[in-house]
Amino acid sequence: MSSTPTPGARAVNQTGSGDPTSPVLLHVPHAGTEIPAWTRRHIVLDDAELAAEVAALTDHRTDEIAAPAADRAAVRPWMLVNPVSRFVVDPERFPDEREEMAAAGMPAVYTRGTRGQPIRADDPAHRDALLAAFYEPWGKAVRAAVDARLAATGHAVLLDVHSYPSAPLPYELHADGERPAVCLGTDPAHTPAWLVAAALEVFAPLGTVGLNSPFAGTYVPLAHYGSDERVLSLMVELRRDLYLTEPDGPATAAFPQVVAALAELVNRCTRR
Numbered sequence: 001m002s003s004t005p006t007p008g009a010r011a012v013n014q015t016g017s018g019d020p021t022s023p024v025l026l027h028v029p030h031a032g033t034e035i036p037a038w039t040r041r042h043i044v045l046d047d048a049e050l051a052a053e054v055a056a057l058t059d060h061r062t063d064e065i066a067a068p069a070a071d072r073a074a075v076r077p078w079m080l081v082n083p084v085s086r087f088v089v090d091p092e093r094f095p096d097e098r099e100e101m102a103a104a105g106m107p108a109v110y111t112r113g114t115r116g117q118p119i120r121a122d123d124p125a126h127r128d129a130l131l132a133a134f135y136e137p138w139g140k141a142v143r144a145a146v147d148a149r150l151a152a153t154g155h156a157v158l159l160d161v162h163s164y165p166s167a168p169l170p171y172e173l174h175a176d177g178e179r180p181a182v183c184l185g186t187d188p189a190h191t192p193a194w195l196v197a198a199a200l201e202v203f204a205p206l207g208t209v210g211l212n213s214p215f216a217g218t219y220v221p222l223a224h225y226g227s228d229e230r231v232l233s234l235m236v237e238l239r240r241d242l243y244l245t246e247p248d249g250p251a252t253a254a255f256p257q258v259v260a261a262l263a264e265l266v267n268r269c270t271r272r
Contacts, residue, residue: 018070018078023153024269025078025145026066026262027160027219029091029138030059032083039088042126045119053113054085059163060240060248065255066161069262075270077159078145082138086110087119089130091138092160092219104171108135114169143221150230157195157269160185160219160235161262165246168214177214181207181242185218185235189226195234198268202261206242206254232269236262 018024033054035043043050063081070077082091087110093099095108105112109127113119120126142158149156164183168175182203186196196211203209218235240246243255 017076019076020152022075022077022270023149023155024073024075024157024159024266025080025142025149026070026266027142027158028059028063028066028079028081029160029219030057030086030162031061031063031081032085033058034084035088036084039130042123043087043120045113050087050119053119054087055247056114056165056169057086058248059161061244061251061255062161062163062238065238065243065259065262068259069266072259072263073266073270075267077266077270078149080142080145084134089134089138091135095127095131095135100173101171104173106171112171114171116170139221142219143223146221146224146231150228155230155232157272158219158231158233159262159265159269160233161238162215162235163238163240163243164215166239166241172214174214174216178208178210179214179239180210181239182209183213183215183235183237183239184209184211185216185237186212187218187220187233189229190220190231190233191218192232194272195232195269199234199236199265202264202268203236206257206261236265 045053066079070079090108090110093101093108099107101107104116109130111118111120111122146156146158166179184196184199200209215237218233220231220233224231238258242252243258244251
């Protein structure tokens with residue numbers, strides 16, 4: 001196995017194109033399970049241990065929710081899906097001490113797993129190689145997608161699609177919070193009241209809908225964060241037992257309802 005990045009490594013997968021008039025971008029960063037060979041040799045877990053960690057932390061089938069929701073929407077949104085496992089790089093986290101999860105050994109490049117166990121040596125050279133191969137291309141791709149929506153429509157609405165387990169994992173820093181069927185993560189500068197209200201309404205038929213618990217915040221490209229009010233964002237965290245048999249088993253009967261709710265949220269964001 002090579003210890004250097006493979007040219008053309010799939011750091012970003014843009015799944016289809018949206019309608020030129022759509023301001024909406026479906027952002028799916030944690031559905032991927034790919035672990036390129038040159039990165040695997042630096043992970044100290046055996047195959048069974050790594051498979052268990054991937055099963056626990058992957059946002060399973062969120063890509064399979066987002067894609068049909070995009071197809072079903074009245075005006076097709078744009079979509080970015082990350083095919084690479086977050087155990088390679090987590091594209092939504094800061095790569096340094098700015099990241100809250102760095103305290104748990106889980107900034108952009110994890111050195112600890114879900115139980116606090118070592119998963120990778122703290123190797124600055126390898127960390128930098130991972131960031132260059134995966135983290136930076138993802139950030140550039142999302143920024144470019146947002147900039148394209150701004151140029152085409154005058155604003156951009158990023159719907160940040162995630163999932164989380166029904167029972168807290170040991171690594172969670174806020175495990176004592178509520179775990180509703182749908183958790184909406186917000187940002188004071190980029191999540192307007194109308195977007196929260198729309199999400200609360202469309203997801204209400206699925207069960208309880210909460211705000212910023214057990215996970216808070218939402219993804220905005222750093223180039224726009226806190227400086228461009230035209231960029232709106234909302235994180236949609238689906239509790240996994242809502243739509244699949246945990247940790248990564250068959251879909252539940254509610255799966256089509258989840259797709260329909262996300263499609264309706266896209267419609268409301270498009271019409272706004």
